Amino acid sequence: MITVKLLILLLVSSQLFAAGLRAGTARADLTPDGPVWMSGYASRKKPSEGVFQKLWAKALAVDDGRSRVVIVTTDLIGLPRQVSEVAAARIQKDFGLQRSAILFNSSHTHTGPLVWPNLHIMLDPTPEDEKQLQAYAQHVTDALVTVAGAALGALEPADLAIGHGSAGFAMNRREPTPKGVKIGLNPQGPVDHDVPVLRVTSKDGKLLAVLFGYACHNTTLTGEHYQLSGDYAGQAQAFVEEKHPGANALFLMLCGGDQNPNPRTKIENVIAHGHELSDAVDGVLKGAMKPLRAPLRSSFRTVEPAFAPHDRATFEEEAKNADRFRVKRAQAMLAAYDNRTPPRRLSYPIQAIRFGKDLTIVALGGEVVVDYGLRLKRQYGTDKEDLIVAGYSNDVMCYIPTKRILGEGGYEAVESMIYYGQPGPFSDDVEETIIDGVKSVMGRVGRKSK
Secondary structure, three states: OHHHHHHHHHHHHHHHHHOOEEEEEEEEEOOOOOOOOEOOOOOOOOOOOOEOOOOEEEEEEEEOOOOEEEEEEEOOOOOOHHHHHHHHHHHHHHHOOOHHHEEEEEOOOOOOEOOOOOOHHHOOOOHHHHHHHHHHHHHHHHHHHHHHHHHHHOOEEEEEEEEEEEOOOEEEOEEEEOOEEEEOOOOOOOOOOEEEEEEEEEOOOOEEEEEEEEOOOOOOOOOOOOOEOOHHHHHHHHHHHHHOOOOEEEEEEEOOOOEEEOOOOOHHHHHHHHHHHHHHHHHHHHOOOEEOOOOEEEEEEEEOOEEOOOOHHHHHHHOOOOOHHHHHHHHHHHHHHHOOOOOOEOOEEEEEEEEOOOEEEEEEOOEEOHHHHHHHHHHHOOOOOEEEEEOOEOOOOOEEOOHHHHHHOOHHHHHHHHHOOOOOOEOOOHHHHHHHHHHHHHHHOOOOOO
């Protein structure tokens, strides 16, 4: 009897997978109704002034007959866990997905609204400002759930394929100087110009969606710009959609924490970078691409990288600083000491979603520097199976440096932690803690390192 049941189960499973994949896509408007405080540059002194380009949440859902995953991208600076985890819990409850099957990613545009409480130390909001920002964060939360549900509701038989292009405007920004590393131009620094492209077509050949990525800060427009926009990533999505009417273009931010667009500051730079990236995507779509197959597998876990040792005296001294951002960070840390909860470790999300034996997407939280993407592609990339390594996923809580960058110092390793309200730099084992976490989720989806 057991043998008969087993044969029936195997037959049903084989029939489900033989039917192939189904996919659905949807979008939701995230553009604020009026002026709103923007995020990304501490130099801004006033709310936004108009809209250069609408901001979107977009979702791609995939079903293999037994499992489903949904990838949600946003034209935002980043999603704090206060938003992403609430949205994920609602998606789990409403649509029956596992947490590991829900991936959130943000383009990290610096011409978008602040998503409370992410980077709130950059602001001195009035009570009314804070109320508005909290309301917007709730709107974002609701939109994430809605767009995920809409994509799941739109599932239809589809073909998925992966290919790669290249765009050259990303440049390493960690410029060595006699006084240390500064944000500038470093043509000799590590970069990753890869443009992975995931194509989704209906069974009659219609393009339904394109998911593409790039490892570069979404900061072509600098702090003097006050119009809301998705920057180069928003432009690239729009250009792809113009070329393919009816398709949804989704941008996945990769490991671009220490990369900047070059050149930058002007609207024409945004348009040029958007064209270069969209042209790379279109070139891939016109060429041969590798099919993706079932089954879908996913894994999600958190690890806890440690911060470097700190004590109360450090922040008592910092509270006397002339820099108001340091003072605000110090006040937050002193309050944590008063509550006997000074942060010693960070809760850090790591996720893997695997399509058959054809592609794995690794999603890392925070502003991940390019070294992680390059290292993981060396460890897990093969000619037979693709690998995409995304940063800015599920929670954007601070920069994520490597041991090398910690040793060099500079903004990504030290100063940025002030604006994120973190106690200071990580300890030297942050890189290996995260790599070990990646090894764990990769093992759970059946992917081994070389």
